[in-house]
Amino acid sequence: MEVLLPASRPLRADARRNREALLSAARQAFLGGDTDAHVEDIARSAGVAVGTLYRHFETREALIEEVYRKEVDDLCAAPGVLLDQHTPEEALRRFLLLLVDHAAVGKGMSIVLESIMATDSPVFDDARARMADALSLLLEAGSAAGTVRDDVTGSTLLRALGGICGMRATEGWLVEARQITALLFDGLRHGAPQSL
Amino acid sequence: MEVLLPASRPLRADARRNREALLSAARQAFLGGDTDAHVEDIARSAGVAVGTLYRHFETREALIEEVYRKEVDDLCAAPGVLLDQHTPEEALRRFLLLLVDHAAVGKGMSIVLESIMATDSPVFDDARARMADALSLLLEAGSAAGTVRDDVTGSTLLRALGGICGMRATEGWLVEARQITALLFDGLRHGAPQSL
């Protein structure tokens, strides 16, 4: 663990190129499902040596985190868009399903979403907070419109969604995932019998 | 990875004693939250050497699995008892909460429950299947009584519960966990608005 490149002063051309290459190689490996790809292999397939990898990323974990940040960004931008186009209730429903579809894209993606949602790993603190905010936005819009319960927080719902992403690779998992999502959605709607 | 002790012929007295000691030491470590306790340490605190540990357990993972099997057994026995004492709907509600409380007992326990519920690790295939069966029992009783949806399987619900156990150690997590559980329960009850 060594002093990293300072974020100040723009990167030298070759450094930026290598950084891209590393991220792209890692992306390919992780999204492809090889979640315990070796750093040596990632470095080699990016055409650099491990030392270079460690010049750009504190640890193997940090590299993984970086790879997935963009995916999470996309996801977090969705609620705003959905709320513009639909009722809060429908926006919520669509966002939950969007999450499921995202998890379907690649084994790696679902593992990460799971990590974000279902663990306390400090690596994902940031992503977790942003996802919780995204969900809060939807829940608040819904409860303001009176169609969604107002006693559930974004972070609560986030946790509840965690299990969904662990389902990858099970026979017919997409069907199950959508079902769980619907289950949660129904529990969230105003008018459900409340046991709380 | 070496040929293990054959299960035939009862263990020699000292071997059985050491096996118990190892399980007990591992239990203490894992349930106490140190989920990446080193095999060396576990062996030492059991008063044996690593070689002995590996004579009894194929891998570190196998040892962990063994430690938690008993916990899972207890949990899986609960639905039968609950169904004797309560309506199916109430039995289901209580079982879900029991799961939460179990996760509350120790950090290690919740990590394992999470592993069982939210991953595909073959290590937990058996435990996962038994948990799913336990949940199916409850769901079927409920749908037979007409108070619970009949379109949700035990394994679906199991997945949905996975996220709950990832919440350990968050401020006020028990409250959140109970809330998610209630959310799911409400979605499961017959009479909820169904979006499926």
Place this chain on the structure above:
DNA sequence: CACGTAAACGGAGTCGGACTCACCTTATGG
């Protein structure tokens, strides 16, 4: 109660994989 022997034990050693560091290479601004 020896004593033979199969069972069990110990722990130094191997192996694999993440991470480091001392030295070499090269982009870049003056």
Place this chain on the structure above:
DNA sequence: CCATAAGGTGAGTCCGACTCCGTTTACGTG
């Protein structure tokens, strides 16, 4: 075109899971 700081390299370190074989011990038998 040169100086120099930024960047790259990869053999080597470290650490932890797992193995191997020489030693010790439980226990059935004469």
